[in-house]
Amino acid sequence: MRHRHATPDDAPGASRLAAFLGVFRYSHRALGLVWRTSRRLTLGLALCTLVAGVLPAVTAWVGQLIVDAVVAAMEQHRAGEAELAVLLRPTLDYVLLEAGVVALIALAQRGLSAQQSLLRALLGHQVNVMILEKAGTLTLAQFEDSEFYDKLTRARREASTRPLGLVNKTFALAQNALSLASFGVLLVQFSPWALLVLVIGALPVFVSEARFSGDAFRLFRWRSPQTRMQMYLETVLAREDSIKEVKLFGLEPLLLDRYRRIFDTLYAEDRRLTIRRETWGFLFGLLGTLALYGAYAWVVVETVAGALTLGEMTMYLMVFKQGQAALSASLTAIGGMYEDNLYLSNLYEYLEQPVPEQTGRLTAGARPGDGIRFEGVGFTYPGAERPALTGIDLHLAPGHSLALVGVNGSGKTTLIKLLTRLYDPSEGRILLDGSDLRDWDLATLRRRIGVIFQDFVRYQLKVGENLGAGDVAAFEDEQRWREAARRGLAEDFIDAMPGGYHTQLGRWFKGGQELSGGQWQKVALARAYMREEADILVLDEPTAAMDAAAEAAVYADFRAHARDKMTVLISHRFSTVRAADQILVIDGGRILERGDHASLMARDGRYARLFRLQAEGYA
Numbered sequence: 056m057r058h059r060h061a062t063p064d065d066a067p068g069a070s071r072l073a074a075f076l077g078v079f080r081y082s083h084r085a086l087g088l089v090w091r092t093s094r095r096l097t098l099g100l101a102l103c104t105l106v107a108g109v110l111p112a113v114t115a116w117v118g119q120l121i122v123d124a125v126v127a128a129m130e131q132h133r134a135g136e137a138e139l140a141v142l143l144r145p146t147l148d149y150v151l152l153e154a155g156v157v158a159l160i161a162l163a164q165r166g167l168s169a170q171q172s173l174l175r176a177l178l179g180h181q182v183n184v185m186i187l188e189k190a191g192t193l194t195l196a197q198f199e200d201s202e203f204y205d206k207l208t209r210a211r212r213e214a215s216t217r218p219l220g221l222v223n224k225t226f227a228l229a230q231n232a233l234s235l236a237s238f239g240v241l242l243v244q245f246s247p248w249a250l251l252v253l254v255i256g257a258l259p260v261f262v263s264e265a266r267f268s269g270d271a272f273r274l275f276r277w278r279s280p281q282t283r284m285q286m287y288l289e290t291v292l293a294r295e296d297s298i299k300e301v302k303l304f305g306l307e308p309l310l311l312d313r314y315r316r317i318f319d320t321l322y323a324e325d326r327r328l329t330i331r332r333e334t335w336g337f338l339f340g341l342l343g344t345l346a347l348y349g350a351y352a353w354v355v356v357e358t359v360a361g362a363l364t365l366g367e368m369t370m371y372l373m374v375f376k377q378g379q380a381a382l383s384a385s386l387t388a389i390g391g392m393y394e395d396n397l398y399l400s401n402l403y404e405y406l407e408q409p410v411p412e413q414t415g416r417l418t419a420g421a422r423p424g425d426g427i428r429f430e431g432v433g434f435t436y437p438g439a440e441r442p443a444l445t446g447i448d449l450h451l452a453p454g455h456s457l458a459l460v461g462v463n464g465s466g467k468t469t470l471i472k473l474l475t476r477l478y479d480p481s482e483g484r485i486l487l488d489g490s491d492l493r494d495w496d497l498a499t500l501r502r503r504i505g506v507i508f509q510d511f512v513r514y515q516l517k518v519g520e521n522l523g524a525g526d527v528a529a530f531e532d533e534q535r536w537r538e539a540a541r542r543g544l545a546e547d548f549i550d551a552m553p554g555g556y557h558t559q560l561g562r563w564f565k566g567g568q569e570l571s572g573g574q575w576q577k578v579a580l581a582r583a584y585m586r587e588e589a590d591i592l593v594l595d596e597p598t599a600a601m602d603a604a605a606e607a608a609v610y611a612d613f614r615a616h617a618r619d620k621m622t623v624l625i626s627h628r629f630s631t632v633r634a635a636d637q638i639l640v641i642d643g644g645r646i647l648e649r650g651d652h653a654s655l656m657a658r659d660g661r662y663a664r665l666f667r668l669q670a671e672g673y674a
């Protein structure tokens with residue numbers, strides 16, 4: 056259950072306090088965040104906090120005035136000094152004053168809760184936007200790193216509510232501290248010792264609160280892989296894209312059982328912690344109560360002995376009661392702040408995740424027209440033992456086509472990921488127009504590449520927007536949608552849809568239409584054609600789900616339009632591959648054979664064997 060964060064438990068002796076205070080380091084950042092979210096609301100909160108903090112002491116003080124005035128009036132009335140109505144006047148004025156003060160407190164408290172709920176909405180949104188903006192700057196490798204993914208999940212799950220929680224508690228603490236200070240002013244007149252007794256009585260609860268909050272946090276961090284598995288199982292069991300298979304294979308009971316078992320483990324830990332936390336909280340709380348009633352008895356004794364007036368006694372008793380309540384509220388707030396800070400450390404850990412700096416600025420290469428070159432390129436996935444690619448050399452000039460063939464897992468898609476700079480090579484270099492990809496401005500580079508991956512995204516948006524996604528500048532350009540759809544062979548079925556290009560796709564939203572696998576592929580192909588500026592077209596098995604006629608048409612069009620472009624094609628269908636100028640047979644991350652169809656057939660190696668195998672299959 057260890058983790059990298061300094062907590063009170065990790066620190067040796069003297070630095071324990073420093074470590075403990077260290078966990079409050081995010082408080083000012085949370086405050087800054089709230090302040091930037093809405094200055095007006097933050098100021099409003101501060102004002103209401105001030106009013107709600109000071110006024111309780113005023114009510115206690117007015118309470119004293121009332122009782123003393125009543126006692127005085129009773130004595131005067133008994134002595135027949137004045138009319139009852141006249142005698143009652145000051146008392147009733149005080150009662151009126153008290154009512155006014157109480158009304159003001161109620162107003163301040165309403166103001167607090169109203170402003171808090173507005174801030175909660177604004178802040179939740181703000182933090183989510185920050186999380187998503189950051190996600191946009193991260194690399195693919197970071198997303199594929201499970202530990203990093205945990206950070207993201209934790210940040211999203213908890214942290215959007217925590218900053219306001221922290222600020223609310225900070226304000227609650229300030230409010231209660233103000234009340235306490237004002238009670239203190241009243242109480243010190245009775246005895247400074249009384250004040251001390253109350254504070255000492257409440258300290259143990261605080262210490263145990265802080266301790267258990269730390270435990271809860273460690274538990275939360277430690278179990279995040281399990282929580283992630285739970286979330287994943289929820290998705291598999293309740294999402295339309297997986298439910299088909301889950302049903303047919305009858306996986307529900309098995310997955311649900313796994314889901315339950317994770318819950319049971321987590322629940323058992325929670326239960327243990329909750330019981331310990333509440334038991335110790337109760338025991339230490341008793342100490343505080345004892346201190347309060349000790350002081351209570353003391354005040355009663357002093358009153359009977361004649362050292363205090365009845366009014367003063369009423370006031371002190373109220374001060375004790377409210378003071379104790381304010382004290383334990385402050386302590387709970389501090390305990391909660393400790394917890395919120397720990398959770399917030401998650402958020403900032405995620406937000407501060409270093410992003411590799413993009414230093415490339417080139418918008419044109421050193422040798423324009425040279426095309427793509429791989430020089431001794433090797434690549435190993437982070438954490439993988441064996442390289443996915445080794446010693447790849449190739450040259451693809453404008454106007455030429457390259458096809459990659461190889462068994463599953465041989466490294467074809469990886470090569471595309473390197474070409475599109477989703478990853479950088481671990482060895483060697485990749486040049487475009489004579490300049491290293493790493494020196495290119497990333498946006499310029501990406502504009503030059505149109506790519507469809509095997510696992511292209513099926514956006515649950517309008518069908519037109521699904522095409523527009525290929526070129527953000529033309530995201531809503533209906534004319535361009537139509538052109539791209541024509542080239543991707545998607546035109547016919549889109550025209551036949553009820554809302555044409557404005558038909559909603561997918562099942563997530565009302566009225567959404569589902570497409571067939573091949574239709575989706577045509578949409579993805581059309582999306583790649585949206586990239587007008589692209590002179591490098593990469594198709595990773597783009598037609599696997601299409602019927603034979605569609606596939607033939609796609610390639611005829613593709614060849615016609617790609618005359619001056621560089622094209623890279625991955626396919627397991629040799630009938631498609633054979634037309635490429637250059638064919639690379641990849642095996643275990645290395646180039647096994649290369650050449651055009653005729654030379655590879657003449658060589659009579661792996662390519663020729665596989666080609667004949669497929670040809671026999673069709674015969």
Ligand SMILES: Nc1ncnc2c1ncn2[C@@H]1O[C@H](COP(=O)(O)OP(=O)(O)OP(=O)(O)O)[C@@H](O)[C@H]1O
Pocket residue numbers: 199436437439443461462463464465466467468469470509
């Ligand atoms: N994100 C990743 N992290 C770690 N290893 C990966 C990752 N993606 C792929 N690999 C591994 O790298 C190797 C090459 O995978 P790649 O996806 O490039 O194969 P492919 O030739 O495109 O296969 P297919 O024909 O099945 O699409 C495989 O052994 C695979 O397990």
